[in-house]
Amino acid sequence: EAGVAQSPRYKIIEKRQSVAFWCNPISGHATLYWYQQILGQGPKLLIQFQNNGVVDDSQLPKDRFSAERLKGVDSTLKIQPAKLEDSAVYLCASSSTGGGYNSPLHFGNGTRLTVT
Amino acid sequence: SQELEQSPQSLIVQEGKNLTINCTSSKTLYGLYWYKQKYGEGLIFLMMLQKGGEEKSHEKITAKLDEKKQQSSLHITASQPSHAGIYLCGARGSSNTGKLIFGQGTTLQVKP
Secondary structure: OOOOEEEOOEEEEOOOOOEEEEEEOOOOOOEEEEEEEOOOOOOEEEEEEEOOEEEEOOOOOOOOEEEEOOOOOOEEEEEOOOOHHHOEEEEEEEEOOOOHHHOOOEEOOOEEEEEO | OOOEEEEOOEEEEEOOOOEEEEEEEOOOOOOEEEEEEOOOOOEEEEEEEOOOOOEEEEOOEEEEEEOOOOEEEEEEOOOOHHHOEEEEEEEOOOOOOOOOEEOOOEEEEEEO
């Protein structure tokens, strides 16, 4: 099966600019996650979708970050305006909820964002 | 909130040597997941442990879960250069959530 697809792979922007990331999960996976991974740290959850509804966005900086999954399939994450501290790898993951919440998360290759 | 602590933070071993990475949770574990990450890439799922005392193996990698100690260990036997990378443990904070909380990672280098 095709894995989680993310684009772009790399992005360099100046602070105060905006940027958007795209993710297409594994076919049939109802749950989609966006994580932020700062260099040297483990991934931190930004937002979790179940189909097209938000399950958890408690750690999303809502003044500058937004995410949507309008048709319950692919998703976009946007940052506007970007700050230097947003430099990180943004990882998208998906999981099947067929077995309850026991299914592992499958990750894409991520988008490496550098804010200058 | 739940926290996962991994030890050691980094490890350099000679090819052929065995090694162990530990992951300790501050709260009850509802499933423990091990992932491997190569620099600049996404996380690759290795193994999932759900029950206390459970042990799983994949090739030369074995993971165990000690539910009482809220701890898991990942053991690599006869390490190879292909084992190099960052190993991350992830855990569910409750039984009714899909999200994983991750440790900070353990960086493994294997010297030929």
